[in-house]
Amino acid sequence: MIQAVLFDMDGLIFDTESVYKKSWQYAAREQELSISDDFYQHFIGVQDPECERMLVEHFPNHFDLERFRQVRDKHFSKLRANGIAMKPGFAPLFTAIKEKGLATAIVTSSHLPEVKHNFAATSYLPKFDLVITAEDVERGKPHPDCYQMAYQRLGYKDKECMVLEDSNNGIRSALAAGCQAVMIPDLLPPSPELVERTTILRSLDEVISLLP
Template sequence: MPPAGQSRSLAFSFDSETCHSRPACQEPNHRTGKSRIHREIFMPLSPVKSPIEISRIKAVIFDMDGLLLDTETLSFQSFVTTASRYDLIVGIDDYRGMIGLNAATGIDILRAMLPPHMDAVAFKNEWLDVYRQLLVGDVPVKAGAYAVLKGFQQMDMPLAVATSSSGRKARDILTRTGLMPYLRQVTGGDEVPAGKPAPDVYLDVAQKLGIAADDCLAFEDSNNGTTAAIAAGMKVIQIPDLAPSNRTPNPPDFQICSSLTEAAAMIGLQLDE
């Protein structure tokens, strides 16, 4: 049993081909192109103390990839596919370090990861080409995303997105998925001086909304994004996607949930059934 006030973590494995949950198992054989992604999600198994009070929140800001959209899975698959073309074996741990970073910061991590003779920029461009091909069709939206956005909208709560993706790409995908009408502002990682884990993208979108950062609630999946939102002075709910949280819950300013709908229930947000 975990100590009082703490939560246990449950590990799940996600098979990207079958989309079924499985017991945690071996790392993927990326040379065959069949990838299995380990999802370690922290699920509170005891009542959360001092939950964030929605009545004290004046705006809500969401990350995009891995939080509103299930695009981190597609990005990881693209990473594996690109690496296999060069007979490189990569896993989820290699990818996790780049989650939540903008292109400029992520390229430094990628450069350190690749063999010295390889051009990191060329590799990243090829990776992005593979990723864009996967985004040509329907972009997968996270379960509960529409309901949560609608629930906040019905409260007349200002909503925005702060993403490490480029602003142009973000607005295009959010429009295609039907999420854009819920949002008043979108700030991309290329539209601020420093990307996550720096707080710039969150501070920028709060300023555009005309609301103080400490009156905002941020939803994040990545550790880099969570660090950025906390540094901006916001209350944060982290919903881990491909990487487990590296923080301990600190109510009421920081909470960890397993899904958008669980987070909504925790703060008392009413959702349409």
């Protein structure tokens, strides 16, 4: 029986992945380099330090990481100033979860200030029972640490938690933690090796039918 629903944030609750992608690609072009759509897919659901490590390996010559960070972050802040749209279906799903008395958590690879900024225009953040961010774990997704920490802090067993994710790395993290995994794909389709162990849905409001 499901007792808690654990939410990823970027690409699941908010349409942030497309904004991140624009900023990473913009910062690469500023150095006359290119991050292809296919290569960017490796970054989805992964913490920034690991993504930056992959970039350094991908561009072994004439790549200024510090300059890249500054340009990327400035560009992202400019885009984000216009507001980040909430993904369709979140509001009715969250209402249904609360009506059923289930626990909720945000489990994200982003940092806490980014979480607070995204939710600033809404009243949702204080209603979550727990927030796990990049500051809380040494190993990010696809490692299971963040989801293990979430269900332990909530006081539930792994199988009592349903994880909602949009990325393959997020689903890998959820499955490795022993949780029930539901994927609502955003920029990436589900990886073939995950399909048999994962429920695939088209939108967040479809999750309502899975609630106990």
